[in-house]
Amino acid sequence: MKIAEKRTYDMQLLPESERPRLLLVDDQPVNIQVLHGVFSNDHEVFFATNGRQAIKMAHTCLPDLILLDVVMPEMGGLEVCRQLTSDPETRDIPIIFVTGQDSPEDETIGLEAGAVDFITKPVNPAVVRARVKTHLTLKHQTEQLKSMVFVDGLTGVANRRRFDECLNIEWNRCCRHNKSLGLFMIDIDHFKKYNDLYGHQAGDVCLQKVAEILSSQVGRSYNLVARYGGEEFVCLFPGISMENAMSKARQMVKALYECALPHAASDSASVVTISLGVAVTFPAQNRLPEELVAAADAALYSAKQNGRNQISSRNLT
Template identity: 55%
Template sequence: MPRPFATHSDELMAWPTQSVEHVPRLLIVDDEPVNIHSLYPLFADDYEVFMATSGQEALAMCHQNQPDLVLLDVLMPDMDGLEVCRQLKAESDTAAIPVIFVTSQHSPEEESAALAAGAVDFISKPVNPAVVKARVKTHLTLKWQADTLRNLASMDGLTGVPNRRVLDDRLRAEWRSCLRNRKALSLLMIDVDQFKSYNDHYGHLQGDECLKAVAKALSINVERSRDVLARFGGEEFVCLLPETDHAGAMHMAERLRQAIESLAIPHEKSTVADVVTVSLGLATQIPLEDSEGLPLLMAADEQLYRAKQHGRNRVMSACDKMN
């Protein structure tokens, strides 16, 4: 489990040009605790600082509680920093995390190897405090700018939730993660009931407002950082729930169903209720083979069809736990 080395100060530091406050998360990785202690005071006032003393621990921390930047030693037992960096860059959920090597190595060949592994910078020990602080700030700023552009490209223009491309990427990544860890992966396919009738009666502009309200209500109830709510297309949404068993996913599905019904958006042309409702199809699997997660998506879609056939405004489940 992640081990916070220290929490940030009470005064939050906003990222450059951001309108909301965000404390960047900094991970320091070194097998010698004394080196971590020497770097910590440089960043404690401005960042949330975490520590790892091995390559495996660093990888686990980056997957579970993603930092905004990693300060990484090269020479470590068991797994050196170069391999840690390569593995971070090989996984879609950690590839965008900038890595700065802070090491006792000095040669151009060693620096070239670090950059070839995917690092954004290379700082030799003993560090100059002003220099290392400036480089960390620069690379955090660059990451925030890249994240902003990436987020704009990955959001659905109408509802503001992630789009289909994000869903496809995350489904592949989470399928493979659950395959490695032998964990259950659940997926909810969500459809606004009789939305065509809603559009025909209230008009497309009001239909857009309805979809926005539905997306917002779903998003509010999807709280875990690894969970993904995305617009699949039209009036369909998908909720991806990594490391969630069937019971947990069923609880979430019913929570989302009730959240939409509780909006009490009038729907005079619905044969289901006098308000807007949703139908949900649920599938849970423990991946056994490498794929892009398509079987899970298809299974949830089948259950969504069953939910519509059985009267809508309900959850139907494919309890397909592959043991």
């Protein structure tokens, strides 16, 4: 983790794909045009002209920052801000209010609704650029700190806390989009015996190696590997079918087996192996993500009962 890496968004130097994403929200197209002129050269700019559209765009574009008009017909900026900051998926996106109302009372109401800053119209390009740059930098630094809080120190994969958070977010996302969610619960076979035979330092190296192999097998960036605790790992696969989950699980078991880490005390093989429980379901609002965890755990238990170094699965309906 390179926490010292300081990035203050010298945006001209960034490749297009890494440019900060800005969402501009204003019911007056002319105001959007002005801001677009300020940022379009070195930011990826999205815009919305009403509150509902803004909330939708915030979910689909996942902007790094939102410049939000306060006074709009139907849904005003304060309500948009409240909704975005109370939703786990969008609550970390900094919102700057851009408004003609500049009394201290208005400013207080805006900040209480969850905005990070307040800019008055007509906007001064240099000021709005400077404020946006400051908040993008702060967001980036916060993300770096957060990523440290969410990483397992020994193995470098996500930790339990991160997994719990992701599970909830993905569960809700899959509910909304009617997508499946797959979960693997993974246990290193006879790990206590490994530690007893080779020592705890070797045990740590073994955990690191297993984490590395699982990470290399997990695939797409929105899939997740996490250390669940001790010698247990979990993987999360949004949108996966049972068939693909099983094939992924087989790849993982095989990859670790082929890595051939000696384990002379194992009853299952002469090398380090894993048992793997697979569960897949279509999340629903009236059910809890813990059901998926329990199903994967039950599948893992079966895999172990059946002799370890194997996969077992549960299909939740």
